[in-house]
Amino acid sequence: MVIKKLKLKYDTKSDSVNILAPAKINLFLHVTGKRPDGYHDLFSLMCCVSLYDSVTLNFDVANISVVCSHPQVPGDETNLAWRAAHLFLRQLQIDAGVEIILDKKIPVAAGLGGGSSDAAAVLLGLNHYHKNPFSEDELSALGLTLGADVPFFIFRKPAIAEGVGEKLKQFQQIKPLPVLLVYPQIYVSTASVYDNLNLGLTKCKQRLKKLFFDNEHSFDMIECLCNDLETVTMHRHSEVRKAQKALIHHGASGALMSGSGPTVFGLFTDNVKADHVKKELLKNSSWQVFHVAMLV
Numbered sequence: 001m002v003i004k005k006l007k008l009k010y011d012t013k014s015d016s017v018n019i020l021a022p023a024k025i026n027l028f029l030h031v032t033g034k035r036p037d038g039y040h041d042l043f044s045l046m047c048c049v050s051l052y053d054s055v056t057l058n059f060d061v062a063n064i065s066v067v068c069s070h071p072q073v074p075g076d077e078t079n080l081a082w083r084a085a086h087l088f089l090r091q092l093q094i095d096a097g098v099e100i101i102l103d104k105k106i107p108v109a110a111g112l113g114g115g116s117s118d119a120a121a122v123l124l125g126l127n128h129y130h131k132n133p134f135s136e137d138e139l140s141a142l143g144l145t146l147g148a149d150v151p152f153f154i155f156r157k158p159a160i161a162e163g164v165g166e167k168l169k170q171f172q173q174i175k176p177l178p179v180l181l182v183y184p185q186i187y188v189s190t191a192s193v194y195d196n197l198n199l200g201l202t203k204c205k206q207r208l209k210k211l212f213f214d215n216e217h218s219f220d221m222i223e224c225l226c227n228d229l230e231t232v233t234m235h236r237h238s239e240v241r242k243a244q245k246a247l248i249h250h251g252a253s254g255a256l257m258s259g260s261g262p263t264v265f266g267l268f269t270d271n272v273k274a275d276h277v278k279k280e281l282l283k284n285s286s287w288q289v290f291h292v293a294m295l296v
């Protein structure tokens with residue numbers, strides 16, 4: 001496994017830029033309420049992990065286009081990366097094009113934020129190429145119009161996210177552990193998970209009150225693992241619970257669904273153990289398993 005620190009790595013040739021777009025996990029995700037506009041307010045601890053899409057931007061072209069061979073990813077104006085480029089160039093009021101080549105490694109619609117990360121990478125790459133016309137805050141505000149997770153992928157540090165995800169505060173108390181991501185290869189619609197959430201039945205508030213708010217200085221990552229969306233997704237898709245149970249059964253210190261799922265991550269005390277468990281879990285041929293590092 002290659003463990004890379006997440007510094008922005010621009011591989012800049014004359015007329016192209018290549019950026020790594022990482023996946024994220026939610027170490028806790030508490031849904032605090034529903035807003036009049038239909039969006040939900042969150043209180044979530046987010047961290048990037050070392051599973052990356054590769055985003056290459058070629059600038060010697062007249063129009064915006066996306067090249068991506070992944071069957072679930074649109075190649076047209078609905079792609080978040082395309083929309084990010086369009087937004088950026090419109091905001092800058094320049095008549096330029098960009099070819100966006102996406103090499104997808106992050107599973108799609110998996111709760112790992114792949115589309116949002118690609119969009120943030122496009123914003124960061126364009127900003128870099130155009131010699132930083134926008135501040136990080138301005139880029140985040142642009143990104144927020146594309147998706148609630150985009151500002152986090154511009155921030156790129158472990159963070160507590162509030163609001164719909166746009167209010168970010170760096171969180172430095174994470175001691176990184178080896179992670180296995182288990183993607184059960186089933187389709188989960190984020191919108192329908194939120195639609196079916198009963199805010200009266202969520203569990204994280206109590207747990208976080210006891211273990212986080214009243215104890216912020218002795219943060220215990222394993223104890224705080226909690227996701228209010230888990231019950232909705234697991235109720236509908238038994239495979240997600242099965243993946244979580246398998247991780248715990250094989251010795252993960254903790255296991256939780258990320259975002260609205262279906263990916264479940266397990267935290268391990270050492271890489272050798274995580275590698276061994278990965279081999280065990282891959283015996284289930286319908287799961288994809290990735291051994292990654294938390295990027296802190």
Ligand code: ATP
Pocket residue numbers: 072073074078079080081102107108109110111112113114115116118119147149190259260261
């Ligand atoms: P969310 O919770 O925001 O839906 P996710 O991490 O679960 O995010 P994504 O991988 O971002 O899921 O994909 C969500 C949807 O967005 C998919 O249905 C996909 O077709 C669409 N999409 C648009 N652009 C992209 C992109 N660049 N990469 C992946 N999916 C994209």
